[in-house]
Amino acid sequence: MSSFLAALIPVILVVAIGRFLSWRNIIPDEGWRSIERLAYVLLFPALIIRALANAPFETAPWKLAVVLIGAQCLLGAIGLLARFWPEISRPAIGSIIQSNVRWNTFVALSLGSAMFGDEGLALVTIAAAAMIPTANILSVTALTTHADRTDVPKRNPVAELVRNPLIIACVIGGILAVTKLPIPPLIDTSMQLLAQGTIALGLLSAGAGMDIGALKRARVRTLTWSLVRLLLLPALAIVGALLIGLTGVPLAIAIICASVPTATNCYILARQLGGDAPLAANLIAVQTVLSVFTMPAIWFACIAAGLI
Template sequence: MNAFISALIPVMAIVALGRFLGWRTVLPDDGWRAIERLAYIVLFPALIIRALANAPFETAPWKLALILIVAQCLLGAFGLLARAWPKITGPAVGSIIQSNVRWNTFVGLSIGGSIFGTEGLALVAIAAAAMIPTANILSVAALTSHAERTDLPKRNPAVELARNPLIIACVIGIALAATGVELPALVDETIDLLGAGTIALGLLAAGAGMDIAALGRAGTRTLVWSLVRLLGLPALTIAGALMLGLTGTPFAIAVICASVPTATSSYILARQLGGDAPLAANLIAMQTVLSIVTMPAIWFACLAAGLF
């Protein structure tokens, strides 16, 4: 069985388990959100610090970060074309743009780590440090500028960026790698134990937060923009990688990160910032299901073309 399929099946199985547990209300919705928050501010940073500190980088992966950021910005701008959709509202346009620029980090971590080990985890961490702040800035700008509400909370992107636990973790991890400082054995083991729970908890929370009933409400608009996201971001990423000469494992990780579906947290932000929250839920559900087909298809297409 191909390595990508072998990595994808456990991911989808855990997401499905999370959906089952959410359906059975093993935990209330607030409980799942708390788990997702814990993974984001504690467990994920621990994984990032350790992965980057021990990463066997031969060259600085700045091309990986640049390509993914540019691809996000371009696909976010493409989302403005949604304005031409018949009878579409401003909040819906904001939700579509957000869907175009967000990605499910935990799926990328699981697949990248499964196929490429420590180096894969470190490269996905670099991608996360680049893509998550970019997605947050673009999403907030899109949602607030297209919202029809006037009581929206104020957001300061610069302050949020400086406080982002993933950015802080990347700075620490890269500093350790650059200076050659090794973590003490007990500290390294403690961080390793924290990071070990990241992917499983993140995937379970993602599954629990997915609204399967949204598939029944999804129409042509949801299908079209889901395909734009699932195919468009990888296409832009591949084009950028070819232009900048990105090769090998970094190229493969860039494709993985661009191919995963949008983040489940986009529903919450759409609801908070005046976006079309039902449409956001529809896009999450549709993309999660479609990605089971699109992700392997993109991977095999790249292999057939000899890109990595």
């Protein structure tokens, strides 16, 4: 079995378990929201800090960050073309742009660490340090700009970043790596225990948050923009990598990060900031299902082309 499929199939199974637990109401909806919050404010930051603190910044692949940020920005701009779709609303445009620029970090972390060990985990974390702020700025700007509601809260994207636990973790981890300050052993062991639960809880929550009913509501518009997101973002990342000479494991991680579906929190942010929340739910569900086929196809195409 291909190493990629061997890494992808467990991800699919864990996401499916999360969907089953939610469907059977073994964990109620409010329980899943609490789990998501726990991962967001504590577990994921612990993983980020440890991974960045131990990353070899002397040879850090900054090209990886440049490639992924560039691909995000370009696909966000391409999302503006949605305004030419017949009878599309302004909130729908905002939701499409958000879907284009967000990514499921937990799937990328799982695949990267399963295939490339600690190096893959560190590289995905570096990618997260670049892509999360970019996605937040582009998403908040797109949703608030295209909102029709007058009661939408005005949110400053920069202020949002300052308060974001993941961004704070990136800053702390980066400082530790640059200064080479060691994490005290007892604290490091505690953070390691917290970090170990991040990926599993993130994948379970992704499955629980997937709206299966959205698949039935999906129409041509949802399918089209889902394919744009799943195929064009990795294509842009690959082209950017070839232009600036990104190769080896960093290139493989760039392909993984760009190929994963959009984030499951798109629905919540779209609802809060005046986007088209039902469309956001549809995009999440369709992309999650389609990515099971598009991710291996992209990976094997890259192998056939001799890129990885």
